[in-house]
Amino acid sequence: xTLPPSAGGAGPPLGTAPTAITDGEFNHIRELVKSIxxxxxxxxxxxxxxxxxxxxxxxxxxxxxxxxYKLLQDAxxxxxxxxxxxxxxxxxxxxxxxxxxxxxxxxxxxGLRPVPFPFRVWSAASSSGEEAYTLAxxxxxxxxxxxWSVHGTxxxxxxxxxxxxxxxxxxxxxxxxxxxxxxHCLKGQGKHEGMxxxxxxxxQRVTFSQANLIQPLPRLGPFDVAFLRNVLIYFEPxxxxxxxxxxxxxxxxxGLLIVGHSESLTGLSHGLTPLRPTVYRVP
Ligand SMILES: C[S@@+](CC[C@H](N)C(=O)[O-])C[C@H]1O[C@@H](n2cnc3c(N)ncnc32)[C@H](O)[C@@H]1O
Numbered sequence: 001x002t003l004p005p006s007a008g009g010a011g012p013p014l015g016t017a018p019t020a021i022t023d024g025e026f027n028h029i030r031e032l033v034k035s036i037x038x039x040x041x042x043x044x045x046x047x048x049x050x051x052x053x054x055x056x057x058x059x060x061x062x063x064x065x066x067x068x069y070k071l072l073q074d075a076x077x078x079x080x081x082x083x084x085x086x087x088x089x090x091x092x093x094x095x096x097x098x099x100x101x102x103x104x105x106x107x108x109x110x111g112l113r114p115v116p117f118p119f120r121v122w123s124a125a126s127s128s129g130e131e132a133y134t135l136a137x138x139x140x141x142x143x144x145x146x147x148w149s150v151h152g153t154x155x156x157x158x159x160x161x162x163x164x165x166x167x168x169x170x171x172x173x174x175x176x177x178x179x180x181x182x183x184h185c186l187k188g189q190g191k192h193e194g195m196x197x198x199x200x201x202x203x204q205r206v207t208f209s210q211a212n213l214i215q216p217l218p219r220l221g222p223f224d225v226a227f228l229r230n231v232l233i234y235f236e237p238x239x240x241x242x243x244x245x246x247x248x249x250x251x252x253x254x255g256l257l258i259v260g261h262s263e264s265l266t267g268l269s270h271g272l273t274p275l276r277p278t279v280y281r282v283p
Contacts, residue, residue, distance in 0.1 A: 021050050025065035029053070032072060033088050036081075037155055038214035038243070039234040041088075052087040056080070086158040090234075093127040095134050096175040098229065101258050102138045104279055105225060108256055109142050116252075119148040122223040124213060124247050125231035126152030129163025129198075129206070130172070135227065136202050137180045151220060153211035163208045166198035213243045221250030229260035241268045248272060251282040 021029075029049055030041045041049065053068065060080070062068050072081050096102060109115060121139065123132040132152035139148045154160050167188070173181055173196055184202045188195035198206075211217055213231065228247050232240050244265060248257050257272060257280045259265060265272070265280070272280035 019050060019054065021046060021065045025069060028069045029065060029072075032069065033085070036085060037089065037212070037234075038236075038239045039088065040236050049088070053084060056084060056087065082157055086156045089154075089156045089159075091127040091156065091159045093130045093230070094175050095130045095172065096177075097131065097134075098261050099175070101227070101229070101278070102134060104258070104276075105135070105138055105256075106142050108225065109139075115143065115146070116224065117147040119143060119146070120221070120223045121148075121150050122220065122226040122247075122250065123150060123152040124211075124226055124228045126154050126159075126163055126208065127156075128159045128168075129166060129208065130168070131227060131229065132163065132206050132208070133166065133184075133198050133202060134176075136206050137176070137184050139205075140184070140202065141180070148205065150206045151223075152206065152208045153220065154208075155210065155212045157210055160208050160210060166203050166206075167192065167195050168198075170194055170196055172196075213246065214239060217246050217250065219250075222252045223250055223255060224252055225256045225258070226251050227258050229258065230263070232259055232263040232265075237268060240265075241270060244268065244270050244272070248280075248282050253282060255282050256280065257282055 026046050026049060030045075033039055033041060050065075053065070057065065057068050060068070060071065062071070071077055072084055105121070109119070119139070121135050123135060126132045129152060132150045135150045139150065152160075152163055154163070170188075173185060176185065184199050186197045186199055188197060209220075211220065214235070226247050228244070232243065235243060244257070248270070251257055256275075259278050259280075261278055263278070265274075270280075272282060275281055
């Protein structure tokens with residue numbers, strides 16, 4: 001049965017999802033996302049919200065974003081809320097992204113006399129694991145079989161699942177130097193054709209867990225170095241300051257905190273010692 005186009009108040013045809021969101025609905029969803037993740041969605045992000053959440057509306061057979069917002073507020077819908085958060089996060093990442101930081105890490109470790117073991121590095125906001133495994137490749141080069149490890153955290157459970165698997169499309173290996181690719185990555189075969197797998201030896205050194213940087217963090221440290229890259233851009237200055245303090249609070253005195261190239265901490269009173277742009281020492 002099809003309703004005539006003039007049928008007032010009717011939702012979209014079944015099987016499709018609304019492509020329009022009212023200002024009120026957008027503001028509700030924006031506030032919800034901000035209160036949970038700290039991510040600040042500008043007015044320009046309306047299309048992004050519609051694009052990313054409409055599959056959920058379709059799946060739940062809902063006719064409007066208002067109905068979806070109501071659903072997300074139901075305490076029994078925790079899984080749906082996590083799915084919405086997963087969809088609202090931007091998880092872009094790559095192996096050896098902003099490669100200078102990995103040289104800095106190597107130099108920092110070579111300058112330590114003695115290296116404090118166990119040596120632990122944190123990839124805070126690790127996304128699907130590329131940053132954490134890059135760190136592990138570097139640590140393996142510099143520290144060999146000594147006692148070192150990497151821990152990755154993210155708010156999104158969807159990317160953490162991918163991170164734990166350590167299986168990536170072959171195109172994503174482009175940033176990995178050939179010698180490291182040969183040592184630490186295995187070419188997928190059979191059903192994994194076109195993919196590569198991080199070697200078990202490296203995966204054993206890398207763990208992942210969920211952590212929300214804007215909520216009180218579990219005790220994860222102490223770490224020798226924390227990478228907090230390409231996540232601060234989503235937060236407003238007061239939130240950014242709290243996150244920097246919380247992450248730095250889990251780094252040992254004298255350890256490093258490294259932020260993304262486009263994420264200046266200028267203007268934030270954070271108490272860290274700037275060593276070079278984007279690289280800070282924890283006092
Ligand atoms: C653009 S990725 C950055 C990944 C990696 N650090 C890099 O530089 O390539 C940003 C990540 O931050 C995560 N994120 C956003 N808000 C967060 C929060 N409040 N707590 C923890 N992670 C968060 C997202 O899920 C996403 O995976």
